[in-house]
Amino acid sequence: MGARSPARVRVRALVLLFASVGSPCAGFAQQPRPIEPANQTASTTTGGTSTGLFLTLGARTLRRGEYTFSTSWSNFDRDPGDLDINQIPVSFTLGLTNRLELFVTANVFQQVTSRQPFALSGYQFHGVRKAFGGDPFVAFGLPVGGRETAAAFFPLSGARLGGVLPPPGSFFGPALLADRPSFVHEWPFFGPATFLSRELGFDLQRSANGLGDMTVGLKAALTEPSGAFPIALAALLRLPSARHLEALARGRSSGATDVGVLLISGQNYLNHRLRLVQNIGYIHSGDPKLSGVKLLDRRDQLLLNAGVEIAPVQWLVLIAEWANTIYVASGTPSLNAVNPSDLLLGARLYGYEGRIQVGGGWRRFLNQSDARTIPVFQPGLGVSTLDISSRDVNGFVFNFALARRASLLPPPPPNRAPSVTLFVDRAEVRDGERVTLEARAFDPDNDVLTYVWAVEPPVPREAMQAIGVPPGAPPGNRLVLDTTGLNPTPGAPPRTFTVTVHVEDGRGGTASDRRAITVTAPTPPTPPPPPPPPPPPPNRPPVIQAIEVAHVGTPQVPGQITDGDLLRVRAIAQDPDGDVLVYRWSATAGRWVGIGSEITFDTAGIT
Structure with a gap:
């Protein structure tokens, strides 16, 4: 059974990667999603990826049926070679579901200009190829190696570690005295010589104006895009616009396919008026080949981007970004390897609820590294020094987009408490x-x-x-x-x-x-009434023990009572029950005065 070709393996790996990105959204892609103002400002990033800032992907995704058609003009710089790059990418982003979007971008125009072409190995490589005519590798001997894990090197090429650097003196003009190539990751073979009499015999070098690379990918929202802390995952495939060595030497492409995945996080504050975005991604760089031989071992890329959006009003968003590419893993050594770092400050204007978008910004290459003195070899003159200085590190970006967006509903009135x-x-x-x-x-x-x-x-x-x-x-x-x-x-x-x-x-x-x-508490119960007193004993009548009669004063006849005498009468009585006695007196004749047990009795008129 024959061995699988690397291209077929890469395509299958890409299909699996896209499937893994899309699968998390299968269960919740069509869940209801609010129409928040921030979604109206979901623009396509300049340079051909998904919705986001200019260089940084955002965690938001378009809803199902929404789309953005965008065109941009981006100017930026790279080292080595003091490159000035102009690109016009055209992008289309489509919401497949409420949390899954497809993006496609093509650089319809690309121009790469080197202000220091002699600092690039491609410059010498192409000159040798032109000087000898025919296959560029024939002049140096057949390639040796060609293993899948490392680039082939060419005998007498001058680069002991392998690569594309020819030996000094292989053609007229200055030649770098180095044992390793010097190239830019995206355009490693760029640098054709014009042989005009300027700056040691060479003018600025410009690439052929034409189509650049194409990017296609998917982005899936792993959490609610309108939430406070959205998270998304993106997978992308970068396809070269050219693979022929003639086109590669003219700055059209790297000549290889790149595939990668990015994790996107965000934080939304102040009702989405302040939005922070972070990207971390890994891009596996493909290697250009010719006749089955790997020409160059391009290193993989670690992407670290961060950005902030400030929306003081609905129609304006201020943007600041810091984008970094770090080359990792093994690869062909480079004489002046540079991990590009860019700062971008800009703004976007939005009209008709995000359906028309115009933006732009200033871009600066932060780690320019070509300012140095290097030894060069000139035929007939020997080795001399050359002072290299970069001429510009500033760039710009301009973006225009037409979009389809869901209508922005007016915000509900503030809640009033009951x-x-x-x-x-x-x-x-x-x-x-x-x-x-x-x-x-x-x-x-x-x-x-x-x-x-x-x-x-x-x-x-x-x-x-x-x-x-x-x-x-x-x-x-x-x-x-x-x-x-x-x-x-x-x-x-x-x-x-x-x-x-x-x-x-x-x-x-x-x-x-x-x-x-x-x-x-309950009232305490009423106490029982006391028992009735015993019945009183039967009443016994009182007993009059004696009645005493005595004269008041001197009697008329001593020893007897005579008509007209005044008598004191006292009853002596006792009650056996101890009852209080009441005395009632009466007389058939005479007159008595008093109460109680003793009265006075007047006998006048009795006889």
């Missing part, structure tokens, strides 16, 4: 009596209200009985408090219970009210 008043039919009851409570609530937004009741100190659950709701349903606005057992001890002091009702409208609005209910 109000509630708690009524009780009695504020003081005895243990065992029932209290009816009613919460009368009002919500100005007509939101559905929920009621939460609480009693402090706590009472048994069965003491709280909802009124007017099915069994097991949440309580409504009416409740009965059964006080049985809350203060059962007769004669105990009263106990006070505080009933609180809490009302919620489901949108953050709340209100509460409370009432105090006093529960008194």
Whole structure:
């Protein structure tokens, strides 16, 4: 069975990568998603990837059926070779689902200009090829190696570690005295000589104006794109526009296919007016080949980007970005390897709810590294030094886009909190009596209200009985408090219970009210009446023991009572029961005066 070709293996790996990115969205791709103002400003990044800032991918995705058609003009710089690059990418981004989007970008125009062409190996390589004519590798001997893990090297090429650097003096003009190639990762073979008499015999070198690379990919939102902390995952495939060595030497492409994956995170603050974005990605760089021989071992790329968006108004977004590419893993050594770092400051204007977008910004290459003195060899002159200095590190970006967006609904009015008043039919009851409570609530937004009741100190659950709701349903606005057992001890002091009702409208609005209910103890039982007194003994009549009669003053006839005498009469009596005696006197003749047991009796007129 024949071995699989590397191209076929790469295509299968790409299909698996795209499937892995799209699969997390299969279950929730069509979930409802709010139309937030931030989505109206979901633009396509300059240079051909998904929605985001100018250089940094955003965690937001387009909704199903939304799309963005974008064209840009991007100017930036790279080293070595003091390159000035102009690109015009045209991009199309389509929302496949609410959380999955497809993006396609093509650099329809690309021009690469080297202001230091003699600092590039491609410059010498192409000159040798032109000088000898025919296959560029024939002049140096057949390639040796060609293993899949490392680039082939060519005998007498001058680069002991392998690569594309020819030996000094192989053609007229200056030649770098180095044992390794010097190239730019994206255009490693660029640098054709013009042989005009400027700057040691060479002018600025410009690439052929034409189509650049194409990028296609998918981006999937792993969390809610409109949330506070969105996360997304993207997979991309970068296809070269040319593979022929003639086109590669003229700066059209790297001649190899790149594939990668990026993790995107974001943070949204101040109602999406402040948005932070971070990217970390890994791009596996393909290697250019000729007749099955790997010409160059391009290193993989680690992408580290960060950006901030500030939206002071709906139609304006201010943008700041820091984009970094770090070349990692093994690869052909480079004389002046540079990990490009770019700063971009810009803004975007939006019209018709994001359907028209115009943006631009200033871009600066932060780690320019060609300013140095190097030895060069000139035929007939020998070795001399050459001062190299970069002429420019500033660039720009301009972007225009037409988009289809869902209509932006007006924001809902701010929520107004409800109000509630708690009524009780009695504020003081005895243990065992029932209290009816009613919460009368009002919500100005007509939101559905929920009621939460609480009693402090706590009472048994069965003491709280909802009124007017099915069994097991949440309580409504009416409740009965059964006080049985809350203060059962007769004669105990009263106990006070505080009933609180809490009302919620489901949108953050709340209100509460409370009432105090006093529960008194039962009244102590009435003591039994005393037993009736025993019946009194039968009454016994009093006994008159004696009646004493004595004269008041001197009698008329001593020793006898005579008509007209005044007598003192006293009754001596005793009651056997000790009762108080009442004396009643009467006479058939004469006249008596007095009360009690002693009276005065006048005998005048008796005879």
